[in-house]
Amino acid sequence: MESSLLTFKKNISKECQVPRIGTSLSPSEPKKHLIVGTKPKIPDLNLEPPSDSEEEGKDASDDVPKLLYEVEVEIFARVSCFEYWKLHFLNKQFSQLLKSGEIFKVKRERGLVKPYVLMLTSGDPCWTMIDKSFENFRKLPEIPSDFCFFSCDKETISAGTQLLVVGKEVESIVVWRYELEMHKWTKGPAMITPRVMYGSASRGTDAFFAGGIKFCEKGNPEVCTEAEKYNADTKTWTMIHGMHKRRKFSSGCFLRGKFYVIGGRDENGKNLTCGESYDEVKNSWTLIPDMLKDITFKSSQSPPLIAVVNDNLYLLESSSNELRVYDVNENAWKKLGIVPVKANAAKGWGVAFKSIGDRLLVIGTSPLPRSYIKRMAVYTCRPSPNVEEQVWEETENCCDGVQLSNFIHNCCVMFA
Structure with a gap:
């Protein structure tokens, strides 16, 4: 497996003049497609499984494409995310392998994910995306939004291999989504209750949002209690039970299995010393009085x-x-x-x-x-x-x- 990975890297560095780590890829740069070896046939996982009679007529060599596919996934699951853009330069099948998300699924299952x-x-x-050692970096593409989005405050959170950036455009509050597999930004889906200045935290492929400032039909800002959850696998939002307190400018985290929202300010601008914890099983919040009583505001x-x-x-x-x-x-x-x-x-x-x-x-x-x-x-x-x-x-x-x-x-x- 290691020899296959080394061969892959040698082929890339020798035959393809591509940007080094620390440079940005833009859509305008020409792509050079390479054919490395023979193209293994990647099985269509959506097809119905063959019948028993079909299985009897198969030769043992028919399982080779599936084996090659599984080996490729295992190899690339052990490669740094900074190397993945090279898959798009190999051939269409390797590019499809990356876009399928199978590599990242195996990474999670094998405990190979890195921060x-x-x-x-x-x-x-x-x-800018930076590795844990702060030695290697990569610039992400620029978000194709309007001037209002770039000039206003934005908030960022990750869910799985997606980076969510929430901010206000001229027309409304929007969510821009960067997908590591695709190396590009996509708008949406929008929150059920669009808001900014909320408390948030992520756990695996889920991200939780609570409170913040929403805008009423007349455009007036309102501090809210609403909370919702985003799932990166399905790209969908789900409403969860609302908090006890209206709060904006709060912070969120996951602590001992629960989603905590701490501090912030209420609808009158008063600093809140209380916190709240959300139990997903019970779909309920517990108020924690005086959680920040010793903190200077x-x-x-x-x-x-x-x-x-x-x-x-x-x-x-x-x-x-x-x-x-x-x-x-x-x-x-x-x-x-x-x-x-x-x-x-x-x-x-x-x-x-x-x-x-x-x-x-x-x-x-x-x-x-x-x-x-x-x-x-x-x-x-x-x-x-x-x-x-x-x-x-x-x-x-x-x-x-x-x-x-x-x-x-x-x-x-x-x-x-």
């Missing part, structure tokens, strides 16, 4: 910066740059030292605080710039709730060859 960071930084019209601050690692909920306190961990039983937060970024520079805005595997990831402006130019700093740590000061490791020379602003507009983590 990728997707970011939109200030001044950049395109999202400032006017116009960002939604709570939260992340979950090993079923522990962590919060980056933007006013003090402190890391805290939540005690579910005591409904209280414990301090875990200072985080090495300037989260308080813009009241929490412009900072990315995410979980990436068993680590916490924070991206922002370094508190100790090495020059007068502000630079993007990337730090990770393996958090421990029982240690007062965490050990943060800086990622040196991250994303060499790409200029990224130190101010992060959107950031999410995709497992693919």
Whole structure:
């Protein structure tokens, strides 16, 4: 299997002059189709299975195409996502294999998925996809939307191998969907209750959304309680039970099997210290009073910066740059030292605080710039709730060859 993969890579690098990792593919660039070996016949899985009489007349060699197909899937399931665009340059059958989603299905079943960071930084019209080490990157195509969408705030979340970006166009609130298999953006499907400034979190191929600001028939904004779920496999939205509180500018996460929505502001603009947890089995919400009672609030601050690692909920306190961990039983937060970024520079805005595997990831402006130019700093740590000061490791020379602003507009983590 490894030799087949090596042969595949050698053929690509030798015979096809294609962009390196770290460059963007655009639809206008010419594609060079190659024929590598013979084309194995990929079976049509939609056909009815043959009858017993047909099976008796088959030769053992008839199973070879199916075997080749399964081997190909197993090989490519072990290849980095940054290499997948090359499949489109091989031949139509390999391109169809990628578009079928079978590779990513096998990745999930074999436990081969890896985290990728997707970011939109200030001044950049395109999202950037970066691997866990922050060494390799890839620019996504530009979203074919209008000027209103690009000038307004947007929110981002991943569901399976899809990146969902929600924002407001001239006519309405829209959802743009980037599919990793297709390497392109598609509009829709729209939310059942279109809204912005909601709390959200993803789990596998599902993404949950709650609260936010919706617009009434007359165009007036309204803070809502509605919640819904998106499924990436079916590309459909489903309404779920609404929350107890109206809230906007809240944050969401999955903690111990439940969808949590934390903080935010109510319809009067008052900061909410309560949280809510959603039980999908019961389709009901539980209100958690005073969940953020010890947290300092400032006017116009960002939604709570939260992340979950090993079923522990962590919060980056933007006013003090402190890391805290939540005690579910005591409904209280414990301090875990200072985080090495300037989260308080813009009241929490412009900072990315995410979980990436068993680590916490924070991206922002370094508190100790090495020059007068502000630079993007990337730090990770393996958090421990029982240690007062965490050990943060800086990622040196991250994303060499790409200029990224130190101010992060959107950031999410995709497992693919």
